[in-house]
Amino acid sequence: MKTYGQFCPLAQSTQLLCERWTLLIIREFIAGGQRFGDIQKGLPQISPSLLSSRLKLLSEAGVIEKTGIKTYQLTEAGLALRPVIELLGAWGHKWSRSNLGSSDLDAGLLMWDMRRSLDPAIFPKRTVIVQFEYFDAPKGSKDWWLVSSNGDVDLCLTDNDYDVDLLVKCSLKTMTAVWICEMTFNDAVKSKQIEVTGDKSLGKNLQEWLRTSPLSKLGTTETWPKLDWS
Amino acid sequence: MKTYGQFCPLAQSTQLLCERWTLLIIREFIAGGQRFGDIQKGLPQISPSLLSSRLKLLSEAGVIEKTGIKTYQLTEAGLALRPVIELLGAWGHKWSRSNLGSSDLDAGLLMWDMRRSLDPAIFPKRTVIVQFEYFDAPKGSKDWWLVSSNGDVDLCLTDNDYDVDLLVKCSLKTMTAVWICEMTFNDAVKSKQIEVTGDKSLGKNLQEWLRTSPLSKLGTTETWPKLDWS
DNA sequence: CTGCATCCGACGCGATACTG
């Protein structure tokens, strides 16, 4: 870890936390990840060796700790970073100019994020299957299935001959924009950017379903309440 | 600027802000710096070329803007980073383990920080000169003079045959610890870690004088009110 | 003094392969 040679507390924290990937790793822990693989899943582009060394560094710094042979969790110091993460996220949401360059789009990340954030209680207890079709996504990540059944949500990338209740067709960019609240689902449907077919009564719940993302609250309130990430 | 390939607002903000030096540069702007040299003074170890490229990047990102031929200031987006800086600083103050390694000590930074943070109103209007002597500082930065006269504080590194009102002798480490509120000035005096000689009535004000650092408020309150950096 | 260009070294970081 490179130091700044300054006694300033900000220098102390940034030299630890503001290295590449580090704050995103913390984000994954806040979002509920516990294992090496959980973290990797939320950070597809990090190399295992780097992740490994970051975890070691964060352990030594007392931000995370091992809770088992292969599980970690945030310490008190780590949990204290949550407001920082939230504030930085809110700043990015409001002030970042990058407006979703196509290189920022990643269907896998999007769906993974959905899976862990959606509230299954919105749908009936019986199994409900929602298929997403992104016509502009790279081959192999165009079609996704979210399977909600008795309080659980599963994510599938392969067609298991599902009995699909709802089919959502749109561009990856549109769905991502909806997910991070740059537009509302309903508006996107109205303007034909999203096409929904299937069970009408279930369809009405989609907007509400898609609002439970922790990010989604960013757009709506200026000063932003505690988020329910987990 | 290296990107993460993620749409997450946190990824957007960190890829811009969490590169080496960047947040410390913002800190310097918040502290009132406007010119290239102001920033450099607070970041003695940054190279001019790197500072230059960071300023350019931040301009493009809309965090700072040129206000004149050679002055910059924070934009609205930049000002919005202040809570982030404060939170990160508070985190570092509370949770950073590094406990002032000697490599973090820097007499120049310390004195520069003092000069801009001290409240001259504490002392009488007439010229008051306080000399600091750090016996463990590197040669050439052992002796410093703070000159307070009618509402202004100047900093000197050379002996101008001053008529010194107060002489403060201690280690650089001790003074730094006091400055960032790891201990109080009075306690350090009591335990003989700081030796003060000179005008007794002025000496009594030192503790109060040294409490006006923006950092000093970190230690005292858990949730920390708006700081007066400027 | 301000700001930038150039050079070059160090090492942060990524890719891959491999082990338990």
Next chain:
DNA sequence: CAGTATCGCGTCGGATGCAG
């Protein structure tokens, strides 16, 4: 799945010097 070892590239960033 959870990491470690190795290798090598790329770039960050530090030193110096110069131009405005």
